[in-house]
Amino acid sequence: MSEMRYWLWLSSLTGVRAGSKTRLLEHFGSVRELYFSRQEELERLDFLRPEEREALEPRRLDGALRILELCEEKNIGILTMQDAAYPRRLAAIYDPPLVLYVRGRLPSIDDLAAVAVVGTRRATPYGLKMATRMGYELTQCGALVVSGLTRGVDAAAAQGALMAGGSCVGVFGTAIDDGHWGGALARDVEAVGALVSEYPPGTPGQPGFFRERNRITSGLSVACVVAEAPERSGALLFADEALSQGREVFAIPANADAEAAAGSNALLKEGASPATDARDVLCDFFPQFPGLRDPGAEKRGIPPERAMPESGARPAAEEPEMESGADFVKVREPRSKKVIDKPAQPEYIDLMGQLEGLSERQLKIVGCIRPPATHIDDIIEKTGLAAAEVLSELTLLQIEGYVRQEPGKRFSLNITQK
Numbered sequence: 001m002s003e004m005r006y007w008l009w010l011s012s013l014t015g016v017r018a019g020s021k022t023r024l025l026e027h028f029g030s031v032r033e034l035y036f037s038r039q040e041e042l043e044r045l046d047f048l049r050p051e052e053r054e055a056l057e058p059r060r061l062d063g064a065l066r067i068l069e070l071c072e073e074k075n076i077g078i079l080t081m082q083d084a085a086y087p088r089r090l091a092a093i094y095d096p097p098l099v100l101y102v103r104g105r106l107p108s109i110d111d112l113a114a115v116a117v118v119g120t121r122r123a124t125p126y127g128l129k130m131a132t133r134m135g136y137e138l139t140q141c142g143a144l145v146v147s148g149l150t151r152g153v154d155a156a157a158a159q160g161a162l163m164a165g166g167s168c169v170g171v172f173g174t175a176i177d178d179g180h181w182g183g184a185l186a187r188d189v190e191a192v193g194a195l196v197s198e199y200p201p202g203t204p205g206q207p208g209f210f211r212e213r214n215r216i217t218s219g220l221s222v223a224c225v226v227a228e229a230p231e232r233s234g235a236l237l238f239a240d241e242a243l244s245q246g247r248e249v250f251a252i253p254a255n256a257d258a259e260a261a262a263g264s265n266a267l268l269k270e271g272a273s274p275a276t277d278a279r280d281v282l283c284d285f286f287p288q289f290p291g292l293r294d295p296g297a298e299k300r301g302i303p304p305e306r307a308m309p310e311s312g313a314r315p316a317a318e319e320p321e322m323e324s325g326a327d328f329v330k331v332r333e334p335r336s337k338k339v340i341d342k343p344a345q346p347e348y349i350d351l352m353g354q355l356e357g358l359s360e361r362q363l364k365i366v367g368c369i370r371p372p373a374t375h376i377d378d379i380i381e382k383t384g385l386a387a388a389e390v391l392s393e394l395t396l397l398q399i400e401g402y403v404r405q406e407p408g409k410r411f412s413l414n415i416t417q418k
Contacts, residue, residue, distance in 0.1 A: 003032060005061050006034075007031050007098060008078075009035060009060075011097070011099040015051060015054070027045065071101065076176055076177065077102035081096065087219075089114075089220060093215060093219040094244070099200075101196065102194055106194040107194070112289065113285045114145075115138050115143050115223050115281055116145075116220070116238075117145060117146075117154065117225045118217075118224060118225070118238045118239075119226055119228045119229050119235045120233050120260060121150055121152035121153075122260065127227055130252050131157045132156045132159060134157060134225055134278060135161040135164070135168075136163055138160075139166035139167075140164050141292055143281075144168070145161035146220050147170055148171055148217055149172075149186055167192050168192065169189075169194050169196065170196070171216050175202060175205070176195065176201055214238045215241050215245070218245055223249070224239065224248075224249055226249070226250070226264045228254060229262075230260050231263050236267070248281075249272045251273075251275065358402075361393050362393050365379060365393055369403065373410035374410060374412075376390070376391075
């Protein structure tokens with residue numbers, strides 16, 4: 001508990017960027033060491049902006065102690081990045097929240113195929129129907145629905161999950177004790193699953209909080225489904241965030257002239273995978289998560305162990321690589337490159353064999369990684385590539401076993417000459 005107050009102190013500093021907080025922890029080794037560090041030490045850290053150094057002073061724990069009192073009073077759980085229950089999937093994103101506040105019981109996220117279902121608040125009857133159905137089917141198949149609980153598509157997906165008798169995780173873009181956000185639906189989700197937020201009880205709301213929430217919702221998930229979104233929609237910003245984290249992005253098709261779905265239909269043209277049911281979303285994840293099931297497989301005469309792959313899989317030759325425009329990263333790689341259920345990679349692979357399979361961007365990234373490991377920020381700076389491109393390519397390189405992610409957002413090579 002003595003360490004907890006330092007975690008709460010650092011996490012509640014709104015004047016310091018999330019990425020800077022993570023790098024401060026890497027530099028000092030612990031929040032306690034950071035708290036008692038001298039101002040001269042902070043002056044030597046070139047990644048800190050002047051205003052961030054100011055925000056780190058004065059160092060008072062009054063606010064942290066008050067947060068502890070409120071959490072105990074309101075039965076709110078606190079998870080820091082050092083806790084075993086903190087989702088490792090979320091910890092691996094570029095700027096994870098240092099602290100998660102939890103109401104209810106958080107499932108073992110890393111063991112589940114968590115899928116975020118997002119879309120417009122002004123959903124049409126079609127969008128609401130498809131979002132509800134998607135939430136229901138995902139839950140029936142053993143997946144976990146993650147929702148922002150915003151009215152419209154998000155709320156409909158959460159309701160579908162509850163109708164299926166499953167759990168759900170709601171992510172707040174406000175303080176964890178905000179009684180107005182989500183209303184009765186939030187209370188229902190809390191009863192069977194969990195509500196999470198990076199904002200402690202009593203935090204005043206700010207418009208930017210909802211954009212920041214996107215990285216947590218997608219960070220908890222392995223994929224996201226855009227059920228319905230117009231041309232200008234926060235759901236499209238969510239898809240961008242998911243792509244930058246290397247998540248699979250799906251969109252539910254709608255009529256070509258449907259204004260409410262102009263954005264989600266555009267995602268399909270830019271390379272997102274179409275999804276008309278939960279099997280389309282979960283097909284590739286079936287080998288990775290043995291707990292997934294296909295409730296309709298028996299009716300179709302498909303053995304349970306083969307149901308999910310056969311229900312949505314297509315031959316590799318029929319699924320060409322698809323890329324989007326210059327400002328959009330790849331949504332999906334061809335199956336010949338992305339293999340989730342491949343056997344464990346050996347500790348090292350042949351250097352020449354790897355070079356043959358690397359793209360120009362991947363070669364540039366690999367060339368910037370120096371032993372023992374290189375920070376993600378340095379890789380982005382040295383390659384000159386967009387952060388989203390670097391994150392997407394690093395995800396593919398990890399899947400293929402070319403690089404390893406080390407603690408503190410650092411990456412090391414997994415190759416050597418023989």
